[in-house]
Amino acid sequence: MPPKGKARGPAKRKLAEEFPVGEVLTDTAKKRWKLGAPVGQGGFGLLYLANEDSSAAVGTNAPYVIKVEPSDNGPLFSELKFYMRAAKPDLIHSWIKSHKLKYLGVPKYWGSGLHEKAGKRYRFMVMDRFGTDLQKMFEESGKKFPRKLVLQLGLRLLDILEYVHEHEYVHADIKASNLLLSYKDPNQVYLVDYGLAYRYSPEGVLKEYKEDPKRCHDGTIEFTSIDAHKGVSPSRRADLEILGYCMIQWLCGRLPWEDKLQDPIYVRDSKIKCRDNISEFLLCFPAENKPEEMVKFMEQVKLLGYTDKPAYQKLRGILEAGLKSIGTADDNKLDFSVSVNGSGPSPAKKATKRKKTEVNGDSDETDLIPTKRKQAPKKRVVKRVQKKASPKKRLVEMATQTSPAVVTKRGRGRPKKNA
Template sequence: ASPQTDVPVEDDAVHVIKVEYLENGPLFSELKFYQRAAKQEQIRKWMSLKKIRCLGIPVFWGSGLTEYKGKSYRFMVMERLGEDLQRIFEDSGSRFKKETVLQLGARMLDTLEYIHENEYVHGDIKAANLLLGYANPHEVYLADYGLSYRYCPNGNHKQYQENPRKGHNGTIEFTSIDAHKGVAPSRRGDLEILGYCMLQWLCGKLPWEQNLKDPVAVQTAKTKVKNVAGKRRFCFKSSEIAKFLACVYGLAYDEKPKYQVLKKILLDGLESSGARYDGPLEFSAAARTLFFVVCLYTPAATNVEEVLFWDLTVLLVCGAMRCANAAF
């Protein structure tokens, strides 16, 4: 063993080690993703091609096997990252500024495009898996590839097939409609999850969050929202997130997304707000300004679709509608 084994780790260490039992499936899946799809030379070429300064995939340094007290372990050596967005989200009053949401969305879209082009999907995008850079807190990285899935091995896309026994996989509030049905993860599923994340970051909550213990109810709510969004019957001018989700909902299971079209939707929103894609990330508490996030379901409602339409409309435009010094 190395003589450095027992040396205490300094607070400014730039590497971390992720350790699990040898039999741990998610860590093995994560390791395979990094080995196949996230070599640093690949990433550098992609960044040069796309003319971006940072791609949100952590640096993988190496891996190995070890034994300790008769048990076998697998480990990965990764670059050290900073604070996760879930903690920052909660410390910011459970809302982010619209500009910050669009920045995060556009950067994650770049990251997902790279992952997808290398035959993988992430499958579990959420604030807890998004970490700021340790050296540069204005960079954001998508971590935890334990649920990553090779959707297109050797260029052959997996077939659409529902399997109720595998239903509702992933983080229930964000997971895709396909995942609720037990369908294997796909590119459109990743983008749908990202859309739900942006919606929560902007508005503070999702319409189905009160039913998270009932996966079928969550699936039903998402399906109704998709049906309403697809009709484009919004009484207000659609927000960037509404447009983003409408495009994603229109994708076929095995269709390659038009990433640049989706990114332009978000970049146009940033430009209209005077912000930049690669500008500093600003996180601040909501203070005394509250966004309108209201539940319009009432016992007297007779047209469920219309109620969902209005509820979704309010959620999607809540970034522009504010109520100061009000409480609901």
């Protein structure tokens, strides 16, 4: 059973021991691969730079990575099933050509096998090497992406999901940390980690809707589908629902239920409430800048039945219309700069600063004025008050000692004589 929440597997699973640089692994096709330095960790496996075996060392520019896990761990085994059935290079190339795509963000499967070391067995898989993940980019961007970028990521993911779905699988764990930029081309994004991938239509036979209390809340809690919260197996509509949550988080900065992720029932009920009132779901957007394409996208997902095939082209049209509404189009360039279309973090931050200035202006206005300029008026005011106060005081004193008719130039000397 897939793990609940953010956990990627039961605690009893062990992380693979680190192999030395230069270790050679032989896949099932008898092809030899040489390991370089470890570059990361995925689930309960380690990732190594790799290259085809040769006398040369594996350099930092190696084009492949190899994922290694203890053979009795489940995630890589499940992932391998997907890659072997649906991610062979010839299948992907054929799809790209027939659908007239520039590329498809599904990692290619280059080989796999078992490796023994010190009496232990390990499973490994060879994949393309990738660059940074979108979660890191999201955090570096102040947890908000430009609207144009979000809509383009949505278009790329629709391409990926249509391919995955047409090959009998659903991904079930779409999120920024599972989206990696190409190592060679930063304008290309790939959906990785198929450890929770589910074969919803083996041999073309669709799985039926069935709730299982033992499987409630599977996946990554903030993004997982309402079906998953009820213990229902993943479906195509679930993948699109998860994509919708991701896009809204990238646009807004956070989802309405992120403050209580430790309470899966609360998260589930919040998602149901938002599904029933999608406009309320999008209250994080100012009324004048509400992305209507997201309302339409989520409405389309809401209409899907558990076994329905999504209208991918219609969903693409919705996102493309969103791009047009902000005066741009899909140019196949992923621009993470914060000022794109005035909808990224930078404008939000500027607006916040302006707002703070206005609020603080009443209570702390001196902070906005240079020191010399703010002191001068105070001195002048004090002097004016002193000049006015002195005659007034004398007039009051004189009024008690002489008649009003004599309060003139002559009157100034009289108090001295009386004193």
